[in-house]
Amino acid sequence: MRKAFLSKKRWITILVLILVVSNIQITTFAEESIPTSNFVVEDELKVNESGAVWTAFDNQEHRQVYYSPKMDGKAQAISQSFGIRERPVVGGNLVVWLENRHEARGLGIYDLYAYDLETKEERKITVNNEWNGSVTTDGRYIAWIEEETRIVNLYDWQTKLTTQIGKGNNPVVAKGKLAYENNGRNQILLFQPMDHSTKTLLTVPTGRYLSGFQFNGDWLLYLSNKQAFDYKLSLQKADGTSGPLFESGTEFVSVLGSMVYSSLNKEYAVFQVFSSEKKHTIVIDLDTGQAKPLNIPGDRETILGIQGDSLYYSQEKQGVQTLSISKTLESLTGEDPLLPKVSTNSNLNPTPAPSRTNHDADQLIVALDGKNISFQVNPVVEDGSSMVQFRPLFEAMGMSIEWQEENQTIIGAKGKFRIELKLGDKTALVNGKTMDLPVAPHTINGSTMVPLRFVAESTGRSVYWVASYTEKEVHISRTIxxxxxxxxxxxxxxxxxxxxxxxxxxxxxxxxxxxxxxxxxxxxxxxxxxxxxxxxxxxxxxxxxxxxxxxxxxxxxxxxxxxxxxxxxxxxxxxxxxxxxxxxxxxxxxxxDTETGKGTLYESNGTRYVGDVIMGIREGLAEVYDQDGDLQYKGRYAGNHPVLKGTQLTYMAMLLYAQAGKDTKANAMFEEAKKSANQGMVPYYMIAETYISLNNADKSNEYIQVGLSKDANDPILNAYLALTYALQNKPDQAKVQMDKAKTLGLKKAEVWDERLKAMIE
Structure with a gap:
């Protein structure tokens, strides 16, 4: 008797299959190519100064990690064992990737592995994690986030110790430093592993939201937007004090809302800008600050990375290509609105990052509208409240000050606004109204200390801690x-x-x-x-x-x-x-005052995003509906984009449409997948798997027969036909058909036999 089910485990099975079989073959480079016939997930190809890494299927259909130091045709297999591998990165001598060595359909247990190119040592960094994301390395440190908790982790290859930094997004390790997005605070923070100190590198201007960034240890290239539109790309020094060297995005120029159209290395920043008439790929020389266009034909390309003077990019149906940046730079005459206006000052940033002055390691930093307040007596935290010297705070907020010695009372005033605080008294008067204080004002080293949050919020300002490893920074901002x-x-x-x-x-x-x-x-x-x-x-x-x-x-x-x-x-x-x-x-x-929580974002094309939102950014679990209200994506978003890419999204939509009985739309996704480069018979496998999982033998058989008419000796399609017979309660015919698939060269026959057995028992 056949077993029909679409349980949580089965759902994960299908998603794993999507990740495994949806792939694109690397095609010819401009000069030389990696000589391999394996299928490669092009979205996972990463190039930087340390080399290039990607995943591809070996002759046994195991997904392995490959490395090439200069993309010169010489590829090294980093992994060679049974399993599924994804998202490789390289930095220094380390190659790091996610791996499921069980390869049990539906288990979904991925751990983090690393390999030292010099010593040939491989290590398992995490144990039995459901999923990790945003993996990065600089050759000594490895950083990642736990998808469920959003905790940023940092592993030291030398000491073999892992440090949990705190909640965040998109960690990037470079030159022994870790930059990451402050979860929900619209900032980029810098963590120093050597002393475990944290400081703010960037606070995105009020009204804009951080959408992603790149970091090379010295520079930040970051994307920000207003709501779900109006993207701007900015470049600035990663010192916590400088404003942007340039900002792209004007009323004439648009920037796509993804960092895959940009790249940053130690010499150059490369990105794309668009107008209604044309597109340029712009390069910024980080030494001179000069901006020039690169001559790359075509409408749009995904930037894969920069290695020295070579830029690697991919275009649809043209594969991976490379060019020499210095040899292809153009000089433009006259004004070109697509070129960014480069500046050497920081006045471009309407809300600059807090200025930095020398301070003790344990000092609490207080910033008002992006500018640090200087205190003669260091702020302290008492009973959960930040206590600060009253005079510098009142003066920074534009209030006049009066000290009444006889009753030990501080009075701050601005126009008709008046706040009164008395030493040792846990009540205050705000415009004549009595209010409770968390901590009574008192003196430290002869200076009067007052509760920071109470004073700031009494004037209508917002106060929040900068989330960091040490939590030593607080920001005060204007509001309505x-x-x-x-x-x-x-x-x-x-x-x-x-x-x-x-x-x-x-x-x-x-x-x-x-x-x-x-x-x-x-x-x-x-x-x-x-x-x-x-x-x-x-x-x-x-x-x-x-x-x-x-x-x-x-x-x-x-x-x-x-x-x-x-x-x-x-x-x-x-x-x-x-x-x-x-x-x-x-x-x-x-x-x-921010779009944070559960919500729905409505796109101009009629589609809807329904799920987790952080400060206007799609971040977390979500569902996406098409113009007709039909579900086309279900899963995680990170940095405003789905974690699935390219044909993976197409197969996801095909599955969801079929599950909802929208066969016409499922077929449209099938046809779209067939148009993708180097997919071969994979679309037929996917649609067969989809309808078999939904117990729809007729639809499965319909697509299998079309596929077999193209290649009657395809072993996988013949195996799927055997599963279809099992659904039709034809066990004997199913077994004969599976044997035929084996004679045609079916790989992993024991896995197929196990599936068939479960369906006919």
Missing amino acids: ASDLFDDLYSDNLVYLGETLNGVPNGQGTYTKNGRLRYEGQFVNGAMEGSGSVYQNGKIFYKGELKDNLPNGQGKLYELGLYVGQFVNGLRHGIGKYYENNGALIYSGQFTE
Whole structure:
């Protein structure tokens, strides 16, 4: 009796098969090619100063890792055993990859392995991990993230010790340093393995979101965007103080939202920009800062890497090619809007990374709007609260200071805003309202220390820790709330309306310098209830307010339209974000003014991304639906892109469409896969496997017969026909057919026999 099921294990089986058999053959290089007939996953080919690595199937159909020092036709097999290998990288003398040596269909257990090219030593770095991602190495250190926890790990090849750095994304190791994205904080952090110190290399300007980066130890090449559009590529020194050397992306120029169209080595930065009329591949000389276009024909190419002066790239249906950067540089005459405007100053960055000054290793760094605050007495953390010297903080925030010796009280004021804190007292007065403090103000070395978060949030600013190994940095930033506070407590604000006991109460308006600022309800002197806030004569916010800030349901008219929940002036809760033309682009959870949580991103082509979002970036588990609302992708996204690539995505969509009974769409994906370079009979294998897994013997047989009409002696298709007979309750015919497949040269016959046995028992 046949067994029909599509369990979780079976689902994983099919995904593993997608990863294994969807591949592209390396074709001719511009000068020489690797002489192999093996199929290679081109997306996994990586080239850098240490050489090139890729995966390919050997004569026994095992997926092995290969290495070539100069892509000169001489390939070395790094692995030779039974198993499945993926995502190889090379750095220094180390080649690192993910491997499933069990190769048991559906187990999905991948561990990290490394091989020393000099000593020939192989090591297993991790044990029984379900999945690791973003693997990188510089020859001594190996970094990766655990996909489930998003924990960044760093392994030292010399000491054999692994350090867990903290939550993050996209780690990159170079020159003994680790750069990685600060999870959810829109920053790039630098971890120094020698002293376990962490500092911020980059904070992406307000309103933009980090989409990916490359790091060579000295430079950062990073991609940022607004919402799900308006990408900008920037290059800057990786010192934590410099602004961008250049930024590409203007009203005339667009940048694709993926780092696969760029590369960075010790000499050059290479990337692509587009306009409605043409495309250029641009190269920046890191020594001179000069930007020039490379003459590469074609519409678009994936940059595989740079080795010395050689750029390696791939174009659809043309395979991997190379060129000499120095020999193909062009000089352009006149102004070309595609060339980036290169600058040697840091004024291009509207929100620069915090400036750095010498400080003790244990000192807490405090940055206000990207600029460090200098304290004579180091900040300290007490009972979970950061305590800082009050005078430098108040002055940096633009407040005047008064010290009342008789009652030991500090008073900070800006316009009508007033905050009072008393030494030893765990309550404070903010505009006459009593509020509790987490820690009472006190003195250290003769200086008065106050709770940082309380003071900053009292003015409407946001405060957050920079997540790092040592957690020694905190940032204070402006928000809508702080802008409102500046207006509300200025000396130029005029009230007109109903009052009670001499304060605004009921319906009224605020005007500033003769222009309407607020119109709506007041309660006991505060904006509270329903109202509208205006900015430069135009409505800025309309909805519910409490304690002078948007709280509850409302609409925010800024860079489009937000409709949803607010907490203390920030978009927080469930909401929707629309473009200026009224098109819905995001719906879901907002956290502290960012699109973070579970949500839906709506593309202009009608497709939808539904899943995890971090600061507007697709990151985590998700489902993608086509224009008709049919599921076409289900799995993980990393850095705004699905982890599957190329024909892997096509086969995934084929499987999902077939599972949903959308056979016409499944067939369209089958036809698309057939058009891909060097797929051979793989599309027939995949569609047969798909319908067999769904217990649809008729559809499976339909495609198998078409495939056999092209190659009647294909052993794999004959084996699939045997499985189809098993589904049709024809056990004897199935066994005869499987024997025929073996006589035709079927590899791994014992695996096929086991499948057939499970289906007919």
